[in-house]
Amino acid sequence: MSKSLLSIVVPCYNEEEVIGETTRRLNAFCAGLTDLDYELVFIDDGSRDHTRTLLKEIAAADPHVRLIAFARNFGHQIAVSAGLDAAQGDAVVLIDADLQDPPEVIHEMVARWREGYDVVYGTRTDRPGESAFKLSTARTFYRLLNKLSDVPIPLDTGDFRLMSRKVVDVLRAMPERDRFVRGMVSWAGFKQTSLPYARAERFAGESKYPLKKMIRFATDGILSFSSKPLQLSIGIGMTAAALALLGILYAIGLRLFTNIWVEGWTALMIAVLFLGGVQLVCVGILGEYMGRVYSEVKRRPLYVVDEYIGYAGTSGPAISRSPVVDRK
Ligand code: UDP
Ligand code: MG
Numbered sequence: 049m050s051k052s053l054l055s056i057v058v059p060c061y062n063e064e065e066v067i068g069e070t071t072r073r074l075n076a077f078c079a080g081l082t083d084l085d086y087e088l089v090f091i092d093d094g095s096r097d098h099t100r101t102l103l104k105e106i107a108a109a110d111p112h113v114r115l116i117a118f119a120r121n122f123g124h125q126i127a128v129s130a131g132l133d134a135a136q137g138d139a140v141v142l143i144d145a146d147l148q149d150p151p152e153v154i155h156e157m158v159a160r161w162r163e164g165y166d167v168v169y170g171t172r173t174d175r176p177g178e179s180a181f182k183l184s185t186a187r188t189f190y191r192l193l194n195k196l197s198d199v200p201i202p203l204d205t206g207d208f209r210l211m212s213r214k215v216v217d218v219l220r221a222m223p224e225r226d227r228f229v230r231g232m233v234s235w236a237g238f239k240q241t242s243l244p245y246a247r248a249e250r251f252a253g254e255s256k257y258p259l260k261k262m263i264r265f266a267t268d269g270i271l272s273f274s275s276k277p278l279q280l281s282i283g284i285g286m287t288a289a290a291l292a293l294l295g296i297l298y299a300i301g302l303r304l305f306t307n308i309w310v311e312g313w314t315a316l317m318i319a320v321l322f323l324g325g326v327q328l329v330c331v332g333i334l335g336e337y338m339g340r341v342y343s344e345v346k347r348r349p350l351y352v353v354d355e356y357i358g359y360a361g362t363s364g365p366a367i368s369r370s371p372v373v374d375r376k
Contacts, residue, residue, distance in 0.1 A: 051085045056151075059124055059144070060103065065252035069252075073147060075110075084158070089116065091117075116364070117357070122351045138212070139213065140211050149206070167212070167238060168210045169233070169240065172204045173246055176249050193266075193273070199234050208245075218236040231273045292323075
């Protein structure tokens with residue numbers, strides 16, 4: 049019987065400072081895999097530094113290494129999706145390039161997979177070296193997401209996880225553009241279990257998630273897994289209407305019993321500004337969903353690959369769904 053194949057998917061964006069050490073650690077880990085074949089699938093997410101050149105050198109020297117180089121930066125979650133499309137393993141592990149997720153933990157994940165679990169996700173018990181701001185926003189985000197989302201999404205859990213082929217195939221069949229991978233995995237179901245691990249500090253370089261990307265990521269998570277913000281806007285509208293009704297009753301009451309008219313300007317301004325604000329927020333929420341519907345309807349490819357390396361021929365893996373540029 050041939051050995052099972054383990055694919056390790058590593059999204060990289062401007063990671064030239066860590067890529068050498070990451071491959072060294074991953075190779076050391078893989079060397080210890082006695083009863084599994086493995087492949088390392090790197091995705092260069094349109095890096096502007098030397099990440100791609102370094103990865104190409106690594107791929108040229110090692111037949112286990114594959115590289116999918118994007119035509120531009122598409123973002124972490126899309127890079128991960130491309131990795132899942134290309135990975136051929138019976139089990140696929142997602143891991144960050146910065147060594148915050150220790151590769152050694154994968155041994156334990158594989159053991160759980162062998163016990164019959166389809167998803168083994170790493171839950172962070174400890175996150176040294178991250179700013180208080182990042183920790184508290186992350187904490188709040190995961191809790192809020194869980195409150196809003198229609199499927200329970202595990203707390204303090206990133207993308208570091210092992211998935212069986214069954215789960216990967218479900219994810220690949222999900223056509224949506226807004227890809228919040230950890231939510232999609234929860235949605236898929238199957239036998240899932242958590243594996244607590246201590247997150248390390250970033251080996252080198254800076255976080256590739258600046259505030260803007262973090263906000264985008266959080267809204268993607270919430271909007272693609274919940275329609276509660278829409279219900280919330282109905283709630284806010286109702287409350288505003290109820291407040292206005294109280295104001296009307298108050299004004300009429302005052303006039304009937306005391307012969308005093310409510311003073312005009314201030315009350316009027318407050319009401320107008322309040323209602324204007326509420327309406328704009330609600331339209332904004334609606335707009336966010338609309339924008340997502342629009343991008344779904346356009347049906348553009350999820351990502352564009354500039355080159356595939358480490359595959360036979362020039363055309364990349366047979367199961368990819370990205371149009372490949374023919375570079376002859
Ligand atoms: N990443 C990516 N594309 C991006 C941003 C990040 O592929 O546009 C990769 C990055 O190289 C890393 C992983 O996603 O391997 C997680 O990013 P990072 O470590 O910067 O995030 P943090 O750990 O700070 O949340
Ligand atoms: Mg990181």
